[in-house]
Amino acid sequence: MAVTEWAIYVETRRPDGTRERCEIGAIRRDLSAPGPDDLGLRLAEAKGLLQQLQIRMIDGQIEQSAALDRRCCHCGLTRSLHDRRQRTIQTLFGTVPVCQPRLRPCPCRRSQADSSVSGGRSRRVSKLLKGRATPELVRIQAELGARLSFREAARVIDLFLPSGVGANHMTVRRRLAEIADQVEARDNASPHRISLSKGGPLIVSLDGAHIRAVPGFQTRHFEVTTGRVDAKERPTRHFAVAPNVSMSRPDTIRNALRAQGWLPDREVIVLSDGDPSLVGAVRTAVRGPVTHILDWFHISMRVRHVEQSLAGLLGSDLEHKGPLDYAAFNVDRLRHLIWNGYADEARHTLPDIMQMAANAVVLNGQQGRARIERFARLVRDLETYLGLNSSALIDYGRRYRAGLPISTSRAESTVNSLVNMRMNKRRQMRWSPKGAHRVLQVRAAVVDGRLADGQLRLTG
Numbered sequence: 537m538a539v540t541e542w543a544i545y546v547e548t549r550r551p552d553g554t555r556e557r558c559e560i561g562a563i564r565r566d567l568s569a570p571g572p573d574d575l576g577l578r579l580a581e582a583k584g585l586l587q588q589l590q591i592r593m594i595d596g597q598i599e600q601s602a603a604l605d606r607r608c609c610h611c612g613l614t615r616s617l618h619d620r621r622q623r624t625i626q627t628l629f630g631t632v633p634v635c636q637p638r639l640r641p642c643p644c645r646r647s648q649a650d651s652s653v654s655g656g657r658s659r660r661v662s663k664l665l666k667g668r669a670t671p672e673l674v675r676i677q678a679e680l681g682a683r684l685s686f687r688e689a690a691r692v693i694d695l696f697l698p699s700g701v702g703a704n705h706m707t708v709r710r711r712l713a714e715i716a717d718q719v720e721a722r723d724n725a726s727p728h729r730i731s732l733s734k735g736g737p738l739i740v741s742l743d744g745a746h747i748r749a750v751p752g753f754q755t756r757h758f759e760v761t762t763g764r765v766d767a768k769e770r771p772t773r774h775f776a777v778a779p780n781v782s783m784s785r786p787d788t789i790r791n792a793l794r795a796q797g798w799l800p801d802r803e804v805i806v807l808s809d810g811d812p813s814l815v816g817a818v819r820t821a822v823r824g825p826v827t828h829i830l831d832w833f834h835i836s837m838r839v840r841h842v843e844q845s846l847a848g849l850l851g852s853d854l855e856h857k858g859p860l861d862y863a864a865f866n867v868d869r870l871r872h873l874i875w876n877g878y879a880d881e882a883r884h885t886l887p888d889i890m891q892m893a894a895n896a897v898v899l900n901g902q903q904g905r906a907r908i909e910r911f912a913r914l915v916r917d918l919e920t921y922l923g924l925n926s927s928a929l930i931d932y933g934r935r936y937r938a939g940l941p942i943s944t945s946r947a948e949s950t951v952n953s954l955v956n957m958r959m960n961k962r963r964q965m966r967w968s969p970k971g972a973h974r975v976l977q978v979r980a981a982v983v984d985g986r987l988a989d990g991q992l993r994l995t996g
């Protein structure tokens with residue numbers, strides 16, 4: 537046997553110069569026949585050490601804070617101790633039992649006016665022991681709950697932190713709700729940021745996503761709206777809102793705009809996939825006109841479907857391809873025309889393309905009929921799409937060359953990060969609008985870095 541021991545001590549150094557040392561743990565290794573697992577600190581050992589360190593530290597902090605408040609600020613005498621209240625506080629490094637001291641009034645009887653004691657309790661200690669859990673623990677439970685399922689979040693916390701910290705999925709859910717409501721309250725309360733109207737227009741990118749609803753909800757799915765607001769020289773602000781919650785869609789968008797320095801006279805550009813209700817929500821949010829741009833990504837996808845369908849037909853074994861060859865001339869120009877701001881011209885070629893498809897059906901009879909008709913349907917869909925959004929079609933090429941955004945593919949990535957990871961259909965999860973809304977609030981705050989230290993003030 538060749539056992540070596542590492543003892544870990546904590547030394548407290550108080551402001552009055554006194555010191556106190558105590559051992560919080562020891563680690564032993566038999567080095568006569570070592571294995572790879574013997575190298576360095578093990579997780580279980582680290583958990584134990586952290587928990588002991590936390591207990592020591594909290595104990596010392598409460599003792600010192602209470603000592604400061606025990607001194608009467610009028611006469612300088614030390615108040616006598618009435619009793620100690622036992623309670624626990626949940627921290628990132630374990631649930632720690634604490635003794636909250638209660639103090640007797642000072643004999644000088646001027647203690648009513650003393651700000652350091654309230655109801656017999658040291659104010660400094662009360663400030664330390666606010667709430668049942670430390671803000672950092674609540675924040676981390678909320679963040680993990682927004683990234684993983686509540687159960688997974690509880691397990692991950694349990695894996696890395698001392699036992700009892702993760703609690704269960706219900707705790708994670710509750711903590712997430714707490715943080716979500718705070719994030720929202722903070723958004724609602726925050727005043728207008730100073731507007732830098734010379735910073736150019738604010739760009740709102742919007743997209744919707746469908747989420748499976750809990751059984752008993754009025755519909756099987758409901759739609760959440762996610763998006764982002766970009767302003768020059770500011771980090772992106774993400775937002776998300778579910779239906780049937782206390783926050784309306786326009787309110788959520790207005791808060792996000794406000795956080796980015798929006799004031800009523802500032803220009804707002806909306807990039808959307810063409811869903812008129814999304815654009816309408818932004819109009820309501822700014823209570824005025826907005827510039828709507830149909831995003832290039834969605835146009836491009838639809839044009840690509842047409843192109844690919846036609847390419848498939850031309851490469852097939854159809855007997856009569858003449859009309860389709862003719863249609864190809866126009867299909868090849870579509871992308872170029874729309875990109876360069878000639879969307880009207882592009883639209884006018886579409887009936888011609890459909891006519892050629894109809895001719896191809898007549899010539900080929902039943903052969904390939906379904907495929908040609910599918911092609912014609914894609915062309916008709918594109919025609920409808922461009923027609924409905926004609927006012928939102930711009931010279932994409934010029935805007936792109938000017939370095940300005942032309943696509944909500946940025947909003948798509950928001951949807952991906954906000955919704956898909958946590959609540960897409962493959963996960964078989966069902967959501968209430970309120971539950972989904974809360975997860976999305978925390979998730980958006982995590983993406984933006986708004987959940988970081990000091991950004992939120994926990995109450996109660």
Ligand SMILES: [Zn+2]
Nearest residue numbers: 608611642644
């Ligand atoms: Zn006194």
